[in-house]
Amino acid sequence: MPEAEAGTLVLDCDELEELAGALALGAALPQEVAAAQAHLDGCPRSHTDVYELATVARLLAEAPEPVEPPARLRARILATAREDTAPQDAPSGIRYPVSGGGGPVPGTARAPAPARSSLPRRPVFFLLAAAAALAALALGLWNLQLRGELDQRQERLAAQQRFIDAFAGGGRSVAFAPAPGQEALHGAVVRRAQGPALAVFTALPRPAGSDVYQLWAIRGSTPQDLGVFVPDARGHHIATLPDLTGVDAVAVTLERERVPAPTTAPILTAPL
Amino acid sequence: MATGDGPAVSDPDAALLARLVTRDEAALAELYDRHGRAAHALALRVTGNAETAQDVVQEAFLALWRRGHTYQPERGAVRGWLLTVVRNRAIDALRGSGGQVARVLPVDTLVLAATDNPEAEAMQAVDGRRVRAALAALPPEQRDVVELAYFGGLAYPEVAERMGIPLGTVKSRMRLALERLRGSLRAWERDA
Numbered sequence: 001m002p003e004a005e006a007g008t009l010v011l012d013c014d015e016l017e018e019l020a021g022a023l024a025l026g027a028a029l030p031q032e033v034a035a036a037q038a039h040l041d042g043c044p045r046s047h048t049d050v051y052e053l054a055t056v057a058r059l060l061a062e063a064p065e066p067v068e069p070p071a072r073l074r075a076r077i078l079a080t081a082r083e084d085t086a087p088q089d090a091p092s093g094i095r096y097p098v099s100g101g102g103g104p105v106p107g108t109a110r111a112p113a114p115a116r117s118s119l120p121r122r123p124v125f126f127l128l129a130a131a132a133a134l135a136a137l138a139l140g141l142w143n144l145q146l147r148g149e150l151d152q153r154q155e156r157l158a159a160q161q162r163f164i165d166a167f168a169g170g171g172r173s174v175a176f177a178p179a180p181g182q183e184a185l186h187g188a189v190v191r192r193a194q195g196p197a198l199a200v201f202t203a204l205p206r207p208a209g210s211d212v213y214q215l216w217a218i219r220g221s222t223p224q225d226l227g228v229f230v231p232d233a234r235g236h237h238i239a240t241l242p243d244l245t246g247v248d249a250v251a252v253t254l255e256r257e258r259v260p261a262p263t264t265a266p267i268l269t270a271p272l
Numbered sequence: 273m274a275t276g277d278g279p280a281v282s283d284p285d286a287a288l289l290a291r292l293v294t295r296d297e298a299a300l301a302e303l304y305d306r307h308g309r310a311a312h313a314l315a316l317r318v319t320g321n322a323e324t325a326q327d328v329v330q331e332a333f334l335a336l337w338r339r340g341h342t343y344q345p346e347r348g349a350v351r352g353w354l355l356t357v358v359r360n361r362a363i364d365a366l367r368g369s370g371g372q373v374a375r376v377l378p379v380d381t382l383v384l385a386a387t388d389n390p391e392a393e394a395m396q397a398v399d400g401r402r403v404r405a406a407l408a409a410l411p412p413e414q415r416d417v418v419e420l421a422y423f424g425g426l427a428y429p430e431v432a433e434r435m436g437i438p439l440g441t442v443k444s445r446m447r448l449a450l451e452r453l454r455g456s457l458r459a460w461e462r463d464a
Contacts, residue, residue: 057422
């Protein structure tokens with residue numbers, strides 16, 4: 001199988017067809033999956049077989065003889081859901097092929113270190129009614145608070161940008177655009193006058209548990225793994241990036257562990 | 273389980289999933305009643321451990337609970353989506369959680385939209401008994417590669433090593449096995 005520049009695997013039509021069974025069974029190697037996706041994205045042939053075999057493979061999930069789970073499992077799931085107050089993840093508009101990976105559902109952005117609310121849960125209609133009644137009173141106060149928060153945020157962002165500019169050393173930087181709901185996150189891809197490019201993060205909360213941030217170079221719709229990291233206690237992290245020639249964007253996802261393909265939508269994206 | 277031993281052609285689950293956005297526990301209970309048995313059977317088949325299987329099923333349903341609103345109908349039925357999550361998590365559990373990079377990617381890694389193809393869409397309605405029968409009818413050498421890869425979570429080079437056969441043979445057997453399964457399932461669909 002030919003290797004394109006920068007070690008990227010490229011599959012031709014025959015190689016893709018040869019790999020179709022392994023791809024469908026989830027038994028191909030990560031670089032082959034990425035190459036297959038890239039091929040399918042750009043190939044004028046329909047490669048119907050590849051899709052059909054994947055459909056057949058999905059049906060294998062139905063093959064095991066049904067086994068009645070213990071009754072306590074149902075109760076346990078419902079009790080855990082009842083106690084679960086973690087906010088639902090906000091959908092992101094950014095899409096690229098993502099793996100299930102046992103993690104979050106495709107197309108989602110997992111909020112970093114989600115804060116658990118201590119508020120008691122109430123019916124939605126109650127919350128809506130209460131919100132409507134309080135809205136007029138709250139609006140004025142909220143406006144004042146928001147203005148103050150915006151000032152503080154702009155000051156903080158300016159300080160963070162100065163930090164990033166110091167790395168650029170005459171080069172240029174491209175700020176990461178945060179996904180909706182992730183506006184507090186901040187960082188930039190710094191293409192320095194000399195030396196390798198950097199990804200500089202100045203405000204990333206430490207992920208919950210053993211979660212990690214993962215960096216990706218996006219070419220077209222194909223993400224390439226650039227490694228994982230956890231920022232320091234101040235939310236800072238600096239990563240050295242490879243040659244970005246031909247890279248359309250650098251993105252960051254939050255993952256349970258290093259994964260060969262993203263399982264969540266990016267929380268930060270820097271278009272290059 | 274309301275759908276018996278297989279998925280429904282239409283997908284009433286999508287409506288249940290939508291109710292999860294409002295934290296409707298009854299909807300979650302109904303989804304569990306419809307698919308809990310299949311999810312548990314799959315998790316048990318992959319992990320081979322009752323306790324681990326129950327943990328896997330719980331994680332999968334909580335994933336629905338928290339992220340059900342991100343379901344994309346174009347990627348297939350809710351049941352298929354749920355079972356894919358179950359399989360992926362079961363394989364994660366099988367491989368351990370020591371931070372090792374998973375070498376095997378899930379079945380839906382590629383954007384393989386079954387609904388692009390009416391025939392494939394019809395095949396979503398195939399029930400478990402037929403899949404089991406089709407799998408059992410495969411030549412043993414083809415069935416072995418499918419089982420090691422799909423239920424064992426092995427990448428094809430690992431399958432080759434385990435079986436002591438060349439990589440190309442494994443890839444070829446995987447493809448032939450799925451083609452044969454497709455043929456069997458299509459024949460049943462036609463007869464039905």
